[in-house]
Amino acid sequence: MVIMKFETLQKDMIAALKAHDKESKDAISTMVSAVKKAAIDSGTRDDIKEELVDTVLTKELRTAQEQLDTCPQNRTDLMAEYKFRRDVIAEYAPTLMSEEEIGTFLKDGFAELLSSGSKGEIMKQVMPKLKGKADGKLIGKVVDRLCRQEP
Secondary structure, three states: OOOOOHHHHHHHHHHHHHOOOHHHHHHHHHHHHHHHHHHHHHOOOOOOOHHHHHHHHHHHHHHHHHHHHHOOOOOHHHHHHHHHHHHHHHHHOOOOOOHHHHHHHHHHHOHHHHHHOOHHHHHHHHHHHHOOOOOHHHHHHHHHHHHOOOO
């Protein structure tokens, strides 16, 4: 998993600005602003940790994907803009675990808890360990499948 440094985002934004690449600059600028806002909200304005950057970028990627998914098909101009923005964010966002990787992680580390079948208890134990490494909805789907004893 790649950990993104805030300084890298800022340098890339300046490089896009100097290259007159308005679309890339706008997308990266949005990420920089979101990270700064999250840092201020968490009280770490002067010391922005890579984990915070990754969390914000994951959220930004999810938002960009939702914009793309809900965009009317006949608005090809918006679709192209949203797709470009999503692709730029995806270059910086951390790679999340796949469904198979989540399943393996759960079977290896939480086999006893999985056998209890208590989805709520499993999620309570697992979510802090996978925060920022996997999508919460996907984790829930895998836990649900494993609790029903499906392969």
